[in-house]
Amino acid sequence: MSLWxxxxxxxxxxxxxxxxxLPLNESCLVLGPPGxxxxxxxxxxxxxxxxQDMPNVLVLSYTRPLVEFIKxxxxxxxxxxIFPRNCVMTIESWIRWLYGTHKVPLPIEVSDQIxxxxxxxxxxxxxxxxxxxxxYDSLFIDEAQDLVKEEVDLLSQWSAVLVFVGDAKQKLFAxxxxxxxxxxxxxxxxxHQLPFHYRLSPKICRMADRILSSDNGRTLAETSHYEGPKxxxxxxxxxxxxNNQLKLAxxxxxxxxxxxxxxxxxxxxxxxxxxxxxxxxxxLAFFEREPQLRGKAKIIRARTEHETxxxxxxxxxxxxxxxxxxxxxxxxxxxxxxxxxxxxSHYHDNQTYYTVVTRxxxxxxxxxxxxxxxxxxxxxxxxxxxxx
Amino acid sequence: xxxxxxFYTLASxxxxxxxxxxxxxxxAFHWPSYSIPTLTPGSTxxxxxxxxxxxxxPLALIAHDADLRRLCVRFARLxxxxxxxxxxxHLLTPNQFEQLKSPTRxxxxxxxxxxxxxxxxxxxxxxxxxxxxxxxxxQCLATKSFAIGRTAALWADKTDQQIIELxxxxxxxxxxNGLPAQxxxxxxxxxRIWETLLALNRGDSFSPNHDLRPLVASLQELYGAREVRxxxxxxRFARPLMNAVPESEAFYGxxxxxxxxxxxxxxxxxxxxxxxxxxxLSLRRNALALLAGYLATVAAGGxxxxxxxxxxxxxxxxxxxxxxxxxxxxxxxxxxxxxxxxGRMVAKELIRSFHIGDSPSCDFALNEASVLVDRKLPxxxxxxxxxxxxxxxxxxxxxxxxxxMDGARAKMTENRFxxxxxxQPDEPLPAGRNIFAxxxxxxxxxxxxxxxxxxxxxxxNDYAPQNxxxxxxxxxxxxxxxxxxxxx
Numbered sequence: 076m077s078l079w080x081x082x083x084x085x086x087x088x089x090x091x092x093x094x095x096x097l098p099l100n101e102s103c104l105v106l107g108p109p110g111x112x113x114x115x116x117x118x119x120x121x122x123x124x125x126x127q128d129m130p131n132v133l134v135l136s137y138t139r140p141l142v143e144f145i146k147x148x149x150x151x152x153x154x155x156x157i158f159p160r161n162c163v164m165t166i167e168s169w170i171r172w173l174y175g176t177h178k179v180p181l182p183i184e185v186s187d188q189i190x191x192x193x194x195x196x197x198x199x200x201x202x203x204x205x206x207x208x209x210x211y212d213s214l215f216i217d218e219a220q221d222l223v224k225e226e227v228d229l230l231s232q233w234s235a236v237l238v239f240v241g242d243a244k245q246k247l248f249a250x251x252x253x254x255x256x257x258x259x260x261x262x263x264x265x266x267h268q269l270p271f272h273y274r275l276s277p278k279i280c281r282m283a284d285r286i287l288s289s290d291n292g293r294t295l296a297e298t299s300h301y302e303g304p305k306x307x308x309x310x311x312x313x314x315x316x317x318n319n320q321l322k323l324a325x326x327x328x329x330x331x332x333x334x335x336x337x338x339x340x341x342x343x344x345x346x347x348x349x350x351x352x353x354x355x356x357x358x359l360a361f362f363e364r365e366p367q368l369r370g371k372a373k374i375i376r377a378r379t380e381h382e383t384x385x386x387x388x389x390x391x392x393x394x395x396x397x398x399x400x401x402x403x404x405x406x407x408x409x410x411x412x413x414x415x416x417x418x419x420s421h422y423h424d425n426q427t428y429y430t431v432v433t434r435x436x437x438x439x440x441x442x443x444x445x446x447x448x449x450x451x452x453x454x455x456x457x458x459x460x461x462x463x
Numbered sequence: 464x465x466x467x468x469x470f471y472t473l474a475s476x477x478x479x480x481x482x483x484x485x486x487x488x489x490x491a492f493h494w495p496s497y498s499i500p501t502l503t504p505g506s507t508x509x510x511x512x513x514x515x516x517x518x519x520x521p522l523a524l525i526a527h528d529a530d531l532r533r534l535c536v537r538f539a540r541l542x543x544x545x546x547x548x549x550x551x552x553h554l555l556t557p558n559q560f561e562q563l564k565s566p567t568r569x570x571x572x573x574x575x576x577x578x579x580x581x582x583x584x585x586x587x588x589x590x591x592x593x594x595x596x597x598x599x600x601x602q603c604l605a606t607k608s609f610a611i612g613r614t615a616a617l618w619a620d621k622t623d624q625q626i627i628e629l630x631x632x633x634x635x636x637x638x639x640n641g642l643p644a645q646x647x648x649x650x651x652x653x654x655r656i657w658e659t660l661l662a663l664n665r666g667d668s669f670s671p672n673h674d675l676r677p678l679v680a681s682l683q684e685l686y687g688a689r690e691v692r693x694x695x696x697x698x699r700f701a702r703p704l705m706n707a708v709p710e711s712e713a714f715y716g717x718x719x720x721x722x723x724x725x726x727x728x729x730x731x732x733x734x735x736x737x738x739x740x741x742x743x744l745s746l747r748r749n750a751l752a753l754l755a756g757y758l759a760t761v762a763a764g765g766x767x768x769x770x771x772x773x774x775x776x777x778x779x780x781x782x783x784x785x786x787x788x789x790x791x792x793x794x795x796x797x798x799x800x801x802x803x804x805x806g807r808m809v810a811k812e813l814i815r816s817f818h819i820g821d822s823p824s825c826d827f828a829l830n831e832a833s834v835l836v837d838r839k840l841p842x843x844x845x846x847x848x849x850x851x852x853x854x855x856x857x858x859x860x861x862x863x864x865x866x867x868m869d870g871a872r873a874k875m876t877e878n879r880f881x882x883x884x885x886x887q888p889d890e891p892l893p894a895g896r897n898i899f900a901x902x903x904x905x906x907x908x909x910x911x912x913x914x915x916x917x918x919x920x921x922x923x924n925d926y927a928p929q930n931x932x933x934x935x936x937x938x939x940x941x942x943x944x945x946x947x948x949x950x951x
Contacts, residue, residue, distance in 0.1 A: 304764025308721045327723065334726040335763050336770040437764060438721065 079148035079342075080115050087112075089269055094119045099127055102264040104219065104257050105240040108295055109283075109433035110274025113240035114141075114217055114405065118148050120238055121215045122158040129212035134158075135166040135230075137218040139377035140398060141405035142168075143389045145217070147342065165377070166216065166226060170195050177202045189223060189250045196225035203232045210234055218405055220246040222253030231260060239264065244287050245430045247404055273300050274407055276307025276437050285454040287429045295433075304338075304409075304437045309455050313443035317415060320442040321361045324412045327440060329367045331410045332394055338409055339394045346408030347372070347397045348431055350419035355397045358414065362395070371395050376402060400427060403434050411435035413442065420448045428454075469494045469522070469566060469820070472509045473502065482509050483538075483545055485518040495565055502557045505530060510560075512820065522819055523553035523860075525560045528830075535834045539846045547835060547847055549828035553819065553860045562620060568817040568861065570616035573664050574686075577791030577801075579612035580810045582656060584802050585787035588773070589649045589780045595803040601853065603809045605865040607633075607650055611657050612813050613862045615664050623661040627654075629829075629858050636833045637856070637866055652781040655749045656788060674746040677703045678753055682792055685757075689793030694718070700757060700789075708750045710735065714758075722764045729758050729771055736779060749781070756785025817861030825857035832856065844868065 080086050086094070093105055093116050107113045118134060125132050136142050142165050149160040164172075174181050179202070182194045203210075211234040216222070219241030222230075230237055239257055257264050272295065275283070280295035289295070312323055324347065331345055339345075347358055355374045362368040372395035378387055389396070396408070400423070411434050428450040432439060441451055470491035474482055481487035492499050494510060502508050508525035526534060531554050539546040548554060555563075562568075572579055586606040587598050603609060610630040614621060621629070659678045666683075680703035688696035701714035713728055720728070732755040739748035759772040759782065767790060772783040797810040827835075827847050835846040847854075852869045 304722055304766050306719065306721060306764065330723045330726050333771065334722040334768055337768045338763055338766060340770075 079118075080112065082152075086115075086119075087271060089267075089271070090116050093267055093269075094123050097265075097267075099124060099129065099213075100236055102235075102237040102260065102262070103239070103267055104254070104264045105238070105267045105269060106242060106254075107240070107269030108242060108272045108298065109245065109430075110272035110301075110407070110436075111269035112273070113242070113269060114145060115148065116269070117215050117217055117238065117240045118145060118158060118163075121162075121213070124213050125158070131209065131212040132162060132215065133169065133211060134163045134215045135169055135217065136163070136405065137166065137221055138402055138404055139165055139387050140375040140389075140396075140402050141165075141217065143375070143387055144406055147389055166222075167192070167195065170199050170226075170229065173199050173202050177205055177207060189248055192223050193225045196223065196229045199229055200225070200232070212236065213238060216240070218245070219253045219257060221248055221251045221404075222256070223251055224256045227253060227256040227260070237264065243290070244426060245404070245433070246426045247401055247430060249424065271298050271300050273302070274436050275299060275433060276301050276303060276305065278307040278309050279432065279435050279437075279439060282309055282439070282454040283429055283433050286432065286450055287425050304335075307436075308438040309441070310439070311441045311443070311447055311451075311455060311457070313441075313447070314445055315442060317444060320414050320444070321358065324358075324414055324440065324442060325362060325365050325368055327410075327412065328362075328371075328395060329365075331438075332368075332371060335394075335409050340391075342391075343394075343409040343436075344389070344406075345395045346403060346406070346411040346434060347395060348400055348403050348411060348413045348434070349397070349415060350400050350422075351415075352376075352399055354415060354418075355399065358397050368395070372397055374398070400431055404430060406434055407436055408434055409436050410438040410440070412440045415444065416441050416451065417443050417446060417448050423448070423450070425450055468512045470511050471499045472511065473500050474507050474509045476507075479507050479509065479524075480542075482511060482519055482521055483542075485514070485520065487519060489519075495563070502526065507534065508557075508560070510819065521552050522822075523555050523560070524548065525555045525557060528556060531556070531830065532834045535831045539835050543846075547827040547831050549823060549831045549857060550826055550848075551822055553823055554828060554830060555860060559618075559860065562618075563819060566819045568617060568819075570613070570814040570816055570861075571619070572612065572616045572814060573666065574795060575660065575664060575792070576797045576810045576814055577794035577806070578660060578663075578682075578788045579608070579616075579791075579813055580797065580802070580806050581787030581791040582653070582660065582784060583608045583612065583809050583813075584805060585784040586649060586653060588787075589776055589783055592776075595805065598803075598805060600805065600808045600812075601865050603805065604812060604855075604863070605853075605867065607631075608653065608657065609809070609813070610858050610862065610864045611661070613864075614859060615661055616813055617817055617861050618859055619665070623658060626661060627657060632829060632833075633856065633858060633864060633866065636829055636836060637868075649780050651743075652779075653784055655744070656781060656784050660788065674744070674749070677707055677746060678749060681750075681753065682789070685789065686793045697757075697761070701754065704750045704754065707746045708754060710751075711754060714754070717761070722762060725758060725762045725764070726771070729755055729762060732758065733775060733779070733782070736782075752779060752781040753785045753789070755779075755782045756787075757789040759783075759786040760790045815861075819860075823857060823860070824855065825863045826854040828857040828860075 083091065090112050097103060105113055105116060121132050121134050134145060136145055142163055145163050146160040149156055149158045149163065151157050171181065182198045185191050185194065213236040214230055214234040215238045216230060217240055219239035220243050241254060243254055275295060277296055277299060280299050284294040284296055312320065315323065328345060332339065335343060335345070349355055349358060355376070359372055359374055362372045371393060373390060373393045375387060375389070375396045375398050378385055413431060428448070432454070441447060471494040472478070472482065472489040472491045474489060478487060478489050482489060499508070502525060504527050506526070507530065509521055510523040510525065511519050511521045514520045524531070524534065535548060538548055583603050583606050584595070584598065586608045587602045588595065591598070591602065607630045610633065611626055614626045614629055655675070655678070658672060659675055659682065662675055662679045663682050681700055684699040684703060685696060688699040693699060695715070695718055697714040697717035701711035704711045710732065717725070732751055736748065736751045736755065739745060739751060742748050756772060759769055760767045762768040762771055769783070769786055772786040776783045798807045800807070826849060832847060836843050837846065849868050852867065854866050854868050855863050856866050857863050
């Protein structure tokens with residue numbers, strides 16, 4: 076798996092230090108820009124800790140697609156499992172499992188996602204006192220910026236050693252306050268920073284820098300150590316009808332599945348992002364009608380309750396992943412296509428745009444029907460375009 | 464090993480018999496420190512050393528070609544316990560021995576080890592259609608590319624033509640291509656690449672083949688560009704090909720092209736290659752294949768997409784071969800895990816030095832096989848004592864290739880029956896042929912085994928002690944090479 080750094084020599088000194096040299100009984104928060112290896116460090120630290128006679132560990136992440144992605148990192152280059160993939164799950168699945176184990180009915184479902192997270196975590200707050208399960212040796216939590224206070228409180232009940240990774244700029248929910256709550260833990264979690272990143276081509280970095288300013292004074296472009304395919308490319312495609320957007324994206328994806336075939340074999344993926352859940356089906360149906368794309372695309376989403384026919388695992392033979400804006404969090408794609416990108420823009424803030432743009436490693440295609448959203452238009456300019 | 468441990472003896476026939484079984488006290492010269500007596504036709508030089516128990520261990524027999532052949536036959540017939548000779552000692556011509564100069568001969572490929580390794584692996588990929596992870600070192604050592612590269616590395620004094628002919632001789636002698644299906648088509652597409660790499664090996668921009676020069680120059684430029692980490696290696700690589708392939712100009716702007724544009728350029732080159740397909744040897748056709756192969760190595764914005772080339776392998780195997788070659792040009796570090804770990808193992812075999820003091824690691828040498836293979840026998844390799852399905856064959860001392868013997872046996876048997884079938888009576892009778900001769904030909908396949916049985920019985924009878932003298936006198940009348948050496 077080329078996307079994961081499984082060997083020590085592939086890591087920089089900061090990453091090695093976080094994996095090997097932190098005290099085993101110390102909670103910490105690791106911050107870093109997209110592509111800095113936060114999730115990689117989290118997984119390898121979990122592997123390291125479990126080898127220090129502390130095997131009762133869990134790696135928790137935010138979305139099902141991200142969990143499936145992390146599971147692909149549980150294997151070395153020879154395909155041997157180096158960390159138990161069953162110890163990777165979404166935080167929501169873990170909490171639901173706690174309810175089941177303690178034979179307590181789940182709280183009433185509410186439509187608002189953040190409200191649901193809060194209710195679910197708050198309802199589980201008492202389970203530790205049942206004495207049914209031992210505490211974990213350590214818990215490892217990805218995408219910490221999108222945790223709610225109740226979740227952080229619940230996590231701190233179940234283990235004295237919490238390792239969080241996150242990035243304030245990649246926050247998808249305005250109402251979450253994960254990083255602030257972690258900052259107030261007692262004993263406090265020690266904060267560490269990963270200064271360099273390796274995933275984003277310079278063009279993508281510059282666009283992301285124009286969407287959100289740096290909080291530490293160093294831009295993504297300045298801290299980039301990108302060594303992937305060059306040159307990177309950002310293209311805006313529009314105005315186009317929805318159907319023509321699909322057609323154009325399909326043509327580009329046919330070329331990209333060919334030209335990136337070797338990288339895809341090594342684990343790279345091509346991404347298609349849409350705002351609405353229903354549009355995932357529209358995109359998939361369109362691609363299935365195209366002979367050269369048939370069987371090459373898959374919707375990546377969480378499995379609904381009692382659903383049996385859908386496997387959310389990333390399939391190595393299916394290179395194109397279709398996801399929602401929220402579902403693409405934490406993932407990375409060699410080329411990303413954001414279709415109908417002005418739709419639901421009133422729900423999207425700068426962090427959302429920043430997060431989606433930084434999912435693209437080398438190329439980003441934006442498709443719109445009327446006009447690019449301002450946040451994206453400000454971040455991008457056609458190089459070499461003619462003025463007159 | 465101390466050079467003074469090696470001795471050279473000009474052996475008479477009886478001395479040779481003694482030395483080969485580790486006995487005797489022959490007149491000897493230290494080698495290579497002292498000048499040694501000239502070898503005349505009919506005599507045999509022996510390079511040897513002492514074993515820890517002070518007996519003699521022969522290392523190499525040195526004789527002229529005809530004498531070497533005679534020795535092989537002699538030992539196969541009279542001392543089969545020592546045959547084949549090349550399984551345990553080297554056979555060298557005086558010329559080869561003279562070039563040795565020291566016990567160790569270093570292999571050198573002008574820093575092109577990675578390119579040769581790529582070509583060897585490409586040949587296996589193309590011939591077997593298997594992915595890298597399923598390819599074995601033994602398969603790599605069975606390729607013609609390996610035989611050529613290894614010969615060039617170790618015996619650089621040979622001309623390019625001689626090197627390629629030597630590799631061809633494996634096929635001729637043992638009737639095998641080494642690897643299965645598609646081999647013939649693959650091999651014919653690799654000829655230009657071997658010639659180009661051999662010319663590049665000797666740093667030869669002025670190859671005798673005019674059509675090779677731009678290809679050699681292009682690879683030399685690529686090598687130079689990578690040595691100095693030139694920012695636009697594609698431009699330097701493409702420039703020598705401009706006259707033959709004007710499309711090369713597009714490579715000047717390659718660093719600015721995104722992967723999708725590179726893909727379109729690749730498709731255009733392949734389309735143009737299609738138009739040149741009837742002109743296999745033309746410079747334009749080979750240059751187009753070279754350009755497409757190089758492009759596949761940088762298609763994904765500097766990262767390789769070898770699958771682009773591999774997907775065209777059935778039609779244009781040379782694109783894949785060029786891709787594997789150009790990927791290794793200028794690459795000095797060969798002990799990496801390239802090609803799924805296979806790269807370093809093949810490279811190690813290509814540049815392994817040859818030490819005359821080591822026993823041969825082959826099952827037999829090709830020059831001995833050419834004498835001992837008997838295509839008339841049910842098992843043509845019976846005198847070579849091959850037990851396994853594969854054999855290691857020395858093309859030259861130190862140049863060992865793996866040969867699949869079952870396939871070779873099957874092919875020879877098939878050829879034997881084919882030649883019999885060709886003489887069936889339903890064939891139209893050649894004009895002027897005697898009807899009785901044709902009848903005899905038709906009956907021969909049915910009678911042959913009986914005749915052979917009779918002949919064998921007769922032969923055994925001849926060699927019975929009471930008939931020994933008669934058998935000796937009969938033998939002189941045969942056309943077999945003499946089994947005894949010339950009188951001194």
